[in-house]
Amino acid sequence: MAYQWDFSPVLANAPLLAQGLANTLKVTGTALVCGVALGLVLALLRLSPRRFLSWPAGFVIEVFRTTPPLVQLFWFFFALPILVGIEMTPFVAGAVTFSIQSASFFAEVFRAGIQSIERGQWDGARAIGMRHDQALRRIILPQAVKRMIPAFMERAIELMKTTTLIATISYADLLFAANEVSQKTFRPLETYTVVALIYFVVIFLASQVARLVELRLARSGESTVH
DSSP, X not given: OOOOOOOHHHXXXXXXXXXXXXXXXXXXXXXXHHHHHHHHHHHHHHTOSOHHHHHHHHHHHHHHHHSOHHHHHHIXXXXXXXXXXXXXXXXXXXXXXXXXXXXXXXXXXXXXXHHHSOHHHHHHHHHTTOOHHHHIIIIIHHHHHHHXXXXXXXXXXXXHHHGGGGGGGTOOSHHHXXXXXXXXXXXXXXXXXXXXXXXXXXXXXXXXXXXXHHHHHHHTTOOOOO
């Protein structure tokens, strides 16, 4: 007997899925903003000639780049509260996990971007009397960030995919909402089909924006960092 598709029970729960999508974007946005800021700090520390700064930064970057995100999430949600004696909500645990994990990737993008700037830019800044931090802030970073935009956008897309793991600690994201709708309606096929389409639309649109930005930078003569 052929399966009878029926999307009406799923569509009746559209507000629940919409709230789940909003929560997904919330944790993704939080992790993205915090990850970029922390990533810049880690990159500058790793580029420092002082080993007591560069080595710890490098250690953090490598740990969070090489360990599974799900293990990191469980550690922050289940293990860290035992050490510090403070309970973490699913949102906080997810935001902290994905912020640090994203920062480890953004740090390498920042580092590559900064190192891609020609040495003459540093020499020119020094010749007009700029300190190292002034040259970095006024000359190097503006050029480097422009080259890094496509890589940042690609990482943001990957981050949104990774945040689906937060459903495992009962955060009400889109996947968690889908599980509830599926159990309520007994329509898992339709439910997860709709959720897959939602993710496809959101991520496809984001990827197209990233592609347009990269093409525009390419036409302007700016190389990009990946």
